[in-house]
Amino acid sequence: MIFWLIWFLIQTILYSYILKNDFFPNSYGFIINFLIKGVVWSSLGLILLFRFRQQLKLPINKLFNRNFPLPFWIILFAIIIYLLGSAYLYSHGLSIIKHPFTVNGSQFLGITIGAGVFEELVFRGGYMNILLTKLTTWKANFIQMLMFLLIHLPIYFVTPMNILGWVNNIATVSILGLVFGWIFARTKNLWPSIIIHCVWDTLTFLFLF
Numbered sequence: 686m687i688f689w690l691i692w693f694l695i696q697t698i699l700y701s702y703i704l705k706n707d708f709f710p711n712s713y714g715f716i717i718n719f720l721i722k723g724v725v726w727s728s729l730g731l732i733l734l735f736r737f738r739q740q741l742k743l744p745i746n747k748l749f750n751r752n753f754p755l756p757f758w759i760i761l762f763a764i765i766i767y768l769l770g771s772a773y774l775y776s777h778g779l780s781i782i783k784h785p786f787t788v789n790g791s792q793f794l795g796i797t798i799g800a801g802v803f804e805e806l807v808f809r810g811g812y813m814n815i816l817l818t819k820l821t822t823w824k825a826n827f828i829q830m831l832m833f834l835l836i837h838l839p840i841y842f843v844t845p846m847n848i849l850g851w852v853n854n855i856a857t858v859s860i861l862g863l864v865f866g867w868i869f870a871r872t873k874n875l876w877p878s879i880i881i882h883c884v885w886d887t888l889t890f891l892f893l894f
Contacts, residue, residue: 688729689835695725719799726803733811742817743873748810750874757868757877764885772892781891796890801883808833808862809869809878822870830862861885 734745773779808829816825837858846854865878 692725692836693838695721719794722799722803726807730803730806730811733807733815737811737815740818741814743814747873748814748875750876752872752874753877754872756871757881760864760868761877761881761884764881765888768885768888768892772888776892779892797883797887800886801879804833804836805865805869805875805879805882808836809865810875813866813869817870822867826863826866826870829866830859833862833865834858 734741734748738745769779812832813825813829816828819825820828834855837854861882865882868881869875869878
């Protein structure tokens with residue numbers, strides 16, 4: 686709850702004041718967002734891992750390994766097919782955003798890489814890793830999914846969004862949270878959830894969902 690309140694305050698200040706200030710060009714807004722999120726989230730992730738290192742299901746030195754079993758590849762392939770198919774149906778073809786890797790053209794770094802790495806470190810590597818020592822996999826997964834969903838709510842408050850947008854985003858984040866949590870528990874490796882998370886965000890961003 687403390688982290689939620691801190692992040693809500695940061696997002697509110699960031700989107701309501703800092704990024705609207707003429708001192709910061711709009712094209713550099715994503716860099717500011719990426720740096721702030723990187724500092725805040727990576728700090729929390731490291732605090733969780735080292736402060737509660739005796740309560741981790743998967744120790745820090747085994748958090749990143751080479752375990753990529755078949756379920757990971759199936760989910761990754763299914764997500765890629767689903768997103769490409771959805772993009773094709775949505776726009777009657779596959780049209781990638783123009784200039785995705787330039788400052789003026791996108792928020793590529795923060796959306797596709799930052800979110801996947803920072804959020805997985807905190808929610809799966811941190812929170813769920815701790816919960817798995819106290820609860821069953823399904824209970825731990827459900828709780829971390831709720832936490833994952835709640836941390837996304839601040840951005841909904843500070844960006845224009847109708848009811849349908851709220852419902853769609855809440856449903857999507859909930860399902861993805863469960864998938865990321867399950868694959869982390871199944872593989873005992875943080876890389877698979879990071880990769881799937883980054884692939885989802887990347888394709889969603891590139892094809893302008």
